[in-house]
Each structure stands twice: as C-alpha cells, then as structure tokens.
Amino acid sequence: MVSGARGPDSTGSRTAVFAGFQEFGVTYDTASTPSLTGLTLELHSDKLTLITGPSGSGKSTLVRVLAGFIPRLLHGKIEGSAEVLGNDVESAPPNSITDSIGMVFDNPFDQLTAATKTAFDETAYALENEGLHPAEIVDRVMGALESVGLADLAGHHPRRLSGGQSQRLAIACALAQQKPILVLDDPTSQLDPTGTAEVVSMVGKLRREHTTVVLVAQDLTHWLAIADRLVILDGGRVTADGSPASLLAEPGLLADQVMIPRYVAIWAELRSRGIELGDRAPLGTDQLLASLQASDGAGG
Amino acid sequence: MEADTTTWSPARVAALYDVGNTWLHRVHPLTKLAAVLPLTVAGFAGDSIRVPAVILIVAVLTLLVSRLGSVVLKSLRLIAPMTFALFVIHGVVRPYESEPIASWGPISINAEGLALAGTTAARLAVFVIAVTSAMTTVHPKVFATALIQRGVSHKLAYAYLAGAELLPEMRLRASQILDAQQSRGFDTKGSLPRRFRTLFALLKPLLVSSLIGVEMRTLALESRGFSRLGRRTSAVEVEDRGKLLQRSLLAAAIPLVVLAILW
Amino acid sequence: MTAIKDALSFKTAFTTTAWVLIPVAIGINMIGRTFTQVLNLPLFLDTIGTTMLAFLAGPWVAAVAGVLTNLVIGLTLEATSIPFGIVNAAIGIVAGVMAARGFLRSTGKVIWLMVALTVTTIVTATPIVVLVFEGVSGSGVDAVTGFFVASGQGMVESVIGQQLLTTPGDKILTVLLAFALIKGVPARYRPPFAREVVPF
Numbered sequence: 001m002v003s004g005a006r007g008p009d010s011t012g013s014r015t016a017v018f019a020g021f022q023e024f025g026v027t028y029d030t031a032s033t034p035s036l037t038g039l040t041l042e043l044h045s046d047k048l049t050l051i052t053g054p055s056g057s058g059k060s061t062l063v064r065v066l067a068g069f070i071p072r073l074l075h076g077k078i079e080g081s082a083e084v085l086g087n088d089v090e091s092a093p094p095n096s097i098t099d100s101i102g103m104v105f106d107n108p109f110d111q112l113t114a115a116t117k118t119a120f121d122e123t124a125y126a127l128e129n130e131g132l133h134p135a136e137i138v139d140r141v142m143g144a145l146e147s148v149g150l151a152d153l154a155g156h157h158p159r160r161l162s163g164g165q166s167q168r169l170a171i172a173c174a175l176a177q178q179k180p181i182l183v184l185d186d187p188t189s190q191l192d193p194t195g196t197a198e199v200v201s202m203v204g205k206l207r208r209e210h211t212t213v214v215l216v217a218q219d220l221t222h223w224l225a226i227a228d229r230l231v232i233l234d235g236g237r238v239t240a241d242g243s244p245a246s247l248l249a250e251p252g253l254l255a256d257q258v259m260i261p262r263y264v265a266i267w268a269e270l271r272s273r274g275i276e277l278g279d280r281a282p283l284g285t286d287q288l289l290a291s292l293q294a295s296d297g298a299g300g
Numbered sequence: 301m302e303a304d305t306t307t308w309s310p311a312r313v314a315a316l317y318d319v320g321n322t323w324l325h326r327v328h329p330l331t332k333l334a335a336v337l338p339l340t341v342a343g344f345a346g347d348s349i350r351v352p353a354v355i356l357i358v359a360v361l362t363l364l365v366s367r368l369g370s371v372v373l374k375s376l377r378l379i380a381p382m383t384f385a386l387f388v389i390h391g392v393v394r395p396y397e398s399e400p401i402a403s404w405g406p407i408s409i410n411a412e413g414l415a416l417a418g419t420t421a422a423r424l425a426v427f428v429i430a431v432t433s434a435m436t437t438v439h440p441k442v443f444a445t446a447l448i449q450r451g452v453s454h455k456l457a458y459a460y461l462a463g464a465e466l467l468p469e470m471r472l473r474a475s476q477i478l479d480a481q482q483s484r485g486f487d488t489k490g491s492l493p494r495r496f497r498t499l500f501a502l503l504k505p506l507l508v509s510s511l512i513g514v515e516m517r518t519l520a521l522e523s524r525g526f527s528r529l530g531r532r533t534s535a536v537e538v539e540d541r542g543k544l545l546q547r548s549l550l551a552a553a554i555p556l557v558v559l560a561i562l563w
Numbered sequence: 564m565t566a567i568k569d570a571l572s573f574k575t576a577f578t579t580t581a582w583v584l585i586p587v588a589i590g591i592n593m594i595g596r597t598f599t600q601v602l603n604l605p606l607f608l609d610t611i612g613t614t615m616l617a618f619l620a621g622p623w624v625a626a627v628a629g630v631l632t633n634l635v636i637g638l639t640l641e642a643t644s645i646p647f648g649i650v651n652a653a654i655g656i657v658a659g660v661m662a663a664r665g666f667l668r669s670t671g672k673v674i675w676l677m678v679a680l681t682v683t684t685i686v687t688a689t690p691i692v693v694l695v696f697e698g699v700s701g702s703g704v705d706a707v708t709g710f711f712v713a714s715g716q717g718m719v720e721s722v723i724g725q726q727l728l729t730t731p732g733d734k735i736l737t738v739l740l741a742f743a744l745i746k747g748v749p750a751r752y753r754p755p756f757a758r759e760v761v762p763f
Contacts, residue, residue, distance in 0.1 A: 028751065030750055030751040064519070067519070067523060068523075069519050073519060073522055074515075074519075094527060095527070099525075102523070103523045105519075109513075110516040110520075111516055111517065111520040112517075113458070114465055114466060115461035115462035115465055116441075116461070117440070117441065117465070120535070121441060121535065124535040125524055126524035126525050128532055128533050128534055128535060129525030129526065129532060130528070131530055131532060132533055133533065134533060134534065134535055134536075134537050137533065137535045138535060141535070170520075316638070317639075375642075378642065378643060378701075381701040381702075382643070382700075382701035385700070386697060389697075389705065389712050390697065390698075393709045393712050420696070427642060428643060430642075431637065432642060435638045440639075455582050456627075456631075458582060459582055459585040459589075459627070459628075460631060460634065460635060462583075462586035463585065463586040463632070464638075464639050466587065466589060467589055467593045468639075469590070470591070470593050470597075471593050471597050474594045474597045478598070495602070500743070507744050508748055510587050510591075511584075511587060511748045511752065512748060514580060515580070517583045518579045522579055
C-alpha cells in the first residue's frame with residue numbers, strides 16, 4: 001500500500017508537500033544491495049510523520065536523504081527521484097537542504113561537535129558559521145536553550161549533560177538555526193526512561209507549536225499519541241501508510257514489521273475475546289484505559 | 301547518566317587554562333603567543349646560562365607579583381624531570397677529560413657538565429614558562445577566535461579545539477580502564493605481552509567506537525554549516541588589536557638569531 | 564583509484580570527514596602515551612593515531628594530525644612536546660605515501676613500512692633531541708641514553724643508539740595496533756582512501 005498522495009492524516013486537512021520521493025532507490029557505494037528501492041512517498045508540512053520498520057528496512061537511509069546527506073556526503077547510486085523543499089537531492093547546491101532541515105541522531109554525544117566547552121557554545125556553533133552578529137547569536141541561543149528547558153545549564157560542559165539533556169541540546173541547535181523542519185532518527189533509542197520522557201515531551205511541545213517533524217522510531221510506545229501519520233518501511237520500500245489508529249487496528253498483520261506497543265497488543269487481545277472496544281487502536285495507555293472504562297460503562 | 305563531577309572538574313578538562321583577570325589575562329592572546337618566539341630565541345642565543353637565567357628570574361618574579369604563581373608551578377612540574385636527567389647525564393654519567401670537582405667512589409661530578417646541564421635546563425625553562433604563561437591566561441575559545449580573525453582556517457581551529465577536548469577525555473577514560481584493571485591486580489599475573497594484549501582488548505572498544513562516531517559527527521557538522529563558505533563570527537567578541545606589536549615580536553627574533561650566529 | 568589521488572592532493576584531501584578524524588587521531592595518540600606511562604614501558608606509542616589516520620585518509624591529513632597532536636599537548640599540557648610535532652608529521656607523511664603506494668598489501672611490504680617509520684623517527688627526532696634537549700626527554704628512555712653516554716659515546720651516537728634500541732619495537736607495535744583499530748571499524752565507516760589501500 002503506497003498511498004502518500006491520499007494524505008492519510010488524522011485531521012484530514014490538506015497541507016503543503018515539502019518532500020516527495022518517486023520510485024526512489026539508494027545503493028550505498030559500500031553495499032551490494034539497495035537500502036531503499038522503488039520508494040514513493042510524500043511528506044507534509046505541519047505534521048508529525050512517524051516512520052517505523054524492522055532493522056535494515058531503510059528508515060535511517062530515508063531520513064539521511066531527507067536531511068540532504070545522500071548522495072552529497074554519503075555516496076551511493078540513486079534511482080528514481082527525490083525532491084526536498086524544491087531541490088532535487090542529486091543536483092541540489094551544497095547546504096540548500098541542510099540549511100532547512102534540523103537533524104537529531106540516535107547517539108546523544110557523537111552528534112555534538114566535541115569542540116565546545118559549554119552548552120551555549122555548542123548551540124552557538126552553527127550560528128557562528130552563518131556569520132551572524134554576536135548579539136543575535138546570544139539572543140537566538142538563549143531562546144533555543146530556553147525552549148528546550150536547558151537555559152539553566154547553558155554554562156555546563158556538553159559532556160556533563162545526561163543523554164536526555166544532550167538530545168534536547170541537539171534539538172536546541174536546530175531551533176537556534178530556525179530550521180522549519182526537524183528530522184529525528186530514533187532519538188530515544190539510547191536513552192533511559194527519564195531521558196526518553198524528556199525528549200518525547202519536548203517533541204510533543206514542538207508539534208503543538210506547529211513545527212514539521214519527521215520521526216523515525218523502532219519502539220512506537222511513546223510516539224503514537226502525538227503522531228499524525230504512520231509510515232511503515234520494509235525492505236527499502238513503503239509497506240503501509242496511514243493514521244496510526246487505523247493502521248494498528250489489525251496489529252497482527254504488522255507484527256513482522258512493527259514492534260507493537262503493549263497497550264495496542266492488549267487492546268487487540270481483548271477485542272479478539274469479544275470485548276467491544278471500537279475499531280480504532282488506542283494510541284497510549286490512557287486511551288486504552290478510557291475505552292475500557294467506556295466499554296465497562298456500556299456493558300455494566 | 302549523571303556524570304561524575306570529581307573526574308570532570310573544569311580544571312581537568314581545560315588543562316593549562318586558569319580562570320582569572322590578571323594583566324596577562326587581558327593581553328591579546330596572539331601577543332602572548334608571539335612573545336614566545338623572541339624569548340626562546342634569546343634564551344638559546346649565546347652559549348652561557350646568563351641570558352636565559354636573567355629572563356627566567358624576571359619572568360618568575362613578574363609572575364609571582366602578578367599572582368600567577370600557578371604558572372611557575374606548572375612549568376616546574378614539567379621541567380623538573382628533564383633538569384634531573386640533564387644533570388645526571390651531563391654532570392655525572394658523561395666522562396670528561398677535565399678533573400671532576402667532586403667524587404664519591406665511582407660517581408664524580410664535572411663542572412663542564414654541570415654548566416651545560418644548567419644552561420640547557422634554563423633555556424628549556426624559558427620556552428616552557430613562556431608557553432605556559434600564554435596558555436594559562438587564555439580561554440581556548442578566545443584563542444581560536446583570535447586565530448580565525450587573523451585568517452587561520454576555521455576548520456583547523458575546529459580540529460585544534462576538538463583535539464584539546466578529546467585529549468583529556470580519552471586520557472581520562474583510558475586511565476579509568478587501566479586503573480580498574482590494576483586495582484583488580486592484573487599486573488601481577490601474566491607476561492608483559494599478555495598484559496599488553498589484555499589492556500589493548502579493553503581499550504579497543506573505546507577507540508573503535510570513537511572512529512565509528514566520526515560519520516555521525518561529520519553529518520552533524522555539515523548540518524551546522526561547517527562547509528559553508530563566507531565569514532565566521534564568534535559569540536565571544538575578541539577585540540582585534542595589537543597586530544603591529546605581534547609582528548614586531550616575531551620580527552625581533554631575526555636580529556637575535558643573527559646575533560647568535562655572529563657571536 | 565580516484566580516492567588515492569584525492570587523498571594525495573592537498574586540495575582535495577581535507578574533507579569534512581578528514582577534519583573530524585583528526586581530533587580522534589589526536590585522542591588515540593594520547594591514549595598510546597597514557598598506556599605506556601601506566602604500564603611503565605620503555606616505549607612511546609604516541610603515533611598510533613597518526614599512523615592509523617595515514618592509512619585511513621592519506622599523508623596530508625595525517626601530517627596535520629601529527630603537528631596538531633603535539634601542538635595540542637604542547638599548548639594544553641607540556642610545552643616541550645611542541646618541537647616533536649615535526650617527527651609526528653613526518654611519520655604521517657611517510658606512512659600515508661607508502662600506504663598509497665600499496666605497502667599495506669603484503670606482510671613483506673608492511674615490514675618495509677615499519678623500517679621506513681623507524682628511520683623517519685630517528686632521522687627527524689635525533690636533531691631535536693640533541694640540539695634542543697641535549698639528549699634528554701624526561702622519560703624512561705633517558706636511562707638508555709645515559710648508558711651510551713657513560714660508555715664514552717658522543718651525544719649524537721648515544722641518542723641514535725638509544726633510538727635504535729627503542730624505536731623499532733615502538734614502530735612495529737604502532738603499525739600493528741593501527742591495523743587492529745582499522746580492522747575493528749566496519750568497512751562502511753572507512754573513508755574511500757582506506758577502502759583502496761587497506762587490504763582487509
């Protein structure tokens with residue numbers, strides 16, 4: 001099911017397409033098999049698009065294309081076409097894509113410059129490269145650190161931050177650059193529960209402020225509630241695409257490709273035992289509880 | 301993961317740099333660095349201890365008066381083992397034609413050797429104290445900013461700053477691994493090659509993971525404008541001054557070299 | 564073969580990846596030093612990072628890493644290490660050029676590489692040790708130099724003698740450890756130069 005064009009978002013509103021892939025494929029120079037193949041997908045502004053799939057399904061490659069890294073920095077053979085913000089990824093001038101897409105990686109520390117002594121300097125680095133006036137740098141950096149809740153730690157050494165704080169710092173770096181689109185590649189996979197909670201609530205806040213977010217996650221547990229759309233990749237192509245609640249309504253069909261969150265599994269199990277819980281999967285434990293209480297009320 | 305503050309004190313991270321506001325802290329970083337050259341050349345010019353000794357005495361007194369005694373201590377810590385080795389090799393071990401000034405059994409001390417050891421130690425001390433004074437009183441970021449202002453590539457400045465950050469970090473992590481092994485008593489068992497193997501096996505993951513992290517850091521830097529063309533600014537404003545003084549200091553080394561050759 | 568050409572040209576060698584690798588090489592050089600200091604070995608192993616980088620990204624990138632290693636150590640810890648940046652850079656250049664010429668492809672050739680690195684070290688380090696430091700280094704190898712001096716050798720001969728005893732072992736281990744590190748890094752993370760010159 002390849003259905004990016006059908007605009008499967010929960011609100012049903014039509015928003016601008018900022019990236020489009022047409023029968024797109026990538027084979028890295030160092031690999032013999034393609035990482036993406038025949039991928040067709042459109043991504044919309046002002047949405048949170050959640051991308052999942054098994055290891056090796058091409059998720060990370062997809063976001064690296066989206067961020068302007070492939071094929072300019074990570075070389076490979078390209079098939080079909082991909083356009084990000086009006087630029088063809090193969091012919092885009094350097095920085096035309098990277099200037100607009102903020103990227104947050106899975107490893108909280110390797111994505112830092114390693115050349116700075118404070119969270120402030122770390123956030124300022126990109127702005128210094130842009131040649132901004134020092135006063136504007138200070139304004140933007142403090143604003144960005146404020147909005148990720150790290151203003152108090154501006155003077156701390158980046159290495160002394162916790163994993164969750166470090167991920168928020170990476171988000172702050174993108175915010176300070178005022179990039180309209182944020183791409184996160186499994187940002188909580190290397191974090192403890194506290195760090196995960198911090199990052200999830202941060203992304204939720206950005207989403208409410210209408211930031212466009214593309215998020216890759218293997219574990220969907222924390223993300224379904226704030227996702228507008230769920231895209232499932234397998235073998236380098238899109239295998240399912242739609243609103244999270246409707247896609248996960250038949251979790252059994254997706255079990256090979258998706259780590260089904262426990263609350264969805266419980267919901268499906270109860271439903272299979274004949275308990276009436278509606279045909280939209282819950283997107284969090286609280287939604288499961290609510291529908292259980294509703295069915296309890298109806299039944300009892 | 302709350303980092304251990306005892307192992308991550310700023311002093312251990314920033315090595316030589318000491319926060320402060322002495323007159324030397326206020327001198328432009330490149331002026332301090334430029335001064336190293338004529339001072340060192342003067343120390344090595346001539347073939348007696350007189351010039352380096354005078355420079356040293358003036359430097360130490362100035363530093364002490366300026367409440368920069370820490371510079372003297374740091375320099376001493378570095379120069380002491382070398383001075384010891386110089387005195388042993390030249391003053392004691394090395395055979396001379398001339399009569400020794402003192403001898404106890406097989407050990408004899410020679411005046412010529414002592415003079416050479418003293419002169420060399422003083423010359424090295426001038427260089428060490430000049431570099432240490434400069435680097436103790438400049439924040440690395442200010443140093444890098446000053447260099448970029450004078451046309452040094454910001455990429456080179458990045459490599460310097462990142463190297464200066466990674467160096468203590470790697471050293472710290474390596475010594476933690478090694479300490480942990482030693483406290484388990486590893487150095488009592490096994491031959492040297494075997495211990496070597498064990499230790500390398502322990503350090504390898506740290507090294508390999510730092511190499512694997514390179515790809516991600518490359519992409520992260522790219523998305524933060526590393527390759528962008530055009531002028532750089534800095535969040536810390538460093539006044540661009542003292543160009544003439546710095547050039548004069550560097551130029552002063554030339555007549556000193558000529559003088560030394562003619563001497 | 565374009566990867567080799569690119570790495571040998573000063574204009575194209577310095578990619579962003581190269582700039583990111585340089586501080587890592589500096590850190591690895593530092594680990595080698597710490598390692599020998601803790602174990603109290605009469606070795607330095609302070610050019611493992613430079614040698615490894617020469618195999619990964621060629622001579623120029625490695626030379627910059629070599630100079631910067633001693634500059635960083637010199638400006639943040641020990642000023643006396645600065646002059647030896649020349650040695651570290653020379654090792655990077657020799658290792659990188661030989662790697663590009665295929666000297667990593669067979670055991671026999673690797674032995675020549677080890678010999679070349681030993682000669683490079685002795686030729687570049689001896690003048691510095693003799694002229695600037697009058698024969699001492701402030702470390703354990705001074706005892707070896709002292710032994711030669713005591714036996715009546717001149718300073719140059721003593722320093723060369725000491726280096727002939729300590730450098731070959733140091734360089735053999737350096738090359739082997741650099742290999743071991745590269746082997747630990749999956750091929751897809753290696754820069755294009757390494758994919759052409761490293762045989763595994």
